[in-house]
Amino acid sequence: MSINKVIYLRLRGLLIIVICIFIVLVARxxxxxxxxxxxxxFRAEKNRYAKLPIPAPRxxxxxxxxxxxxxxxxxxxxxxxxxxxxRIR
Numbered sequence: 001m002s003i004n005k006v007i008y009l010r011l012r013g014l015l016i017i018v019i020c021i022f023i024v025l026v027a028r029x030x031x032x033x034x035x036x037x038x039x040x041x042f043r044a045e046k047n048r049y050a051k052l053p054i055p056a057p058r059x060x061x062x063x064x065x066x067x068x069x070x071x072x073x074x075x076x077x078x079x080x081x082x083x084x085x086x087r088i089r
Contacts, residue, residue, distance in 0.1 A: 032040070
């Protein structure tokens with residue numbers, strides 16, 4: 001066998017393998033999109049409408065260096081936030 005024929009046979013084998021992989025991927029895509037459509041649509045809808053409570057903690061005290069910042073202990077309403085700075089000597 002000549003070198004050209006060996007190279008031709010290897011490239012032909014590689015092409016067949018690539019085409020087979022492509023066919024398998026297209027078949028899997030068709031299976032997921034056509035046959036599993038309802039299952040994934042249900043999961044997407046269930047995921048989209050989930051309600052998660054997110055608490056907004058307020059209150060507490062922070063100490064920064066020589067100053068103390070006091071935060072309100074009740075929920076902030078009306079967009080007003082008040083700060084009290086106490087200077088420690």
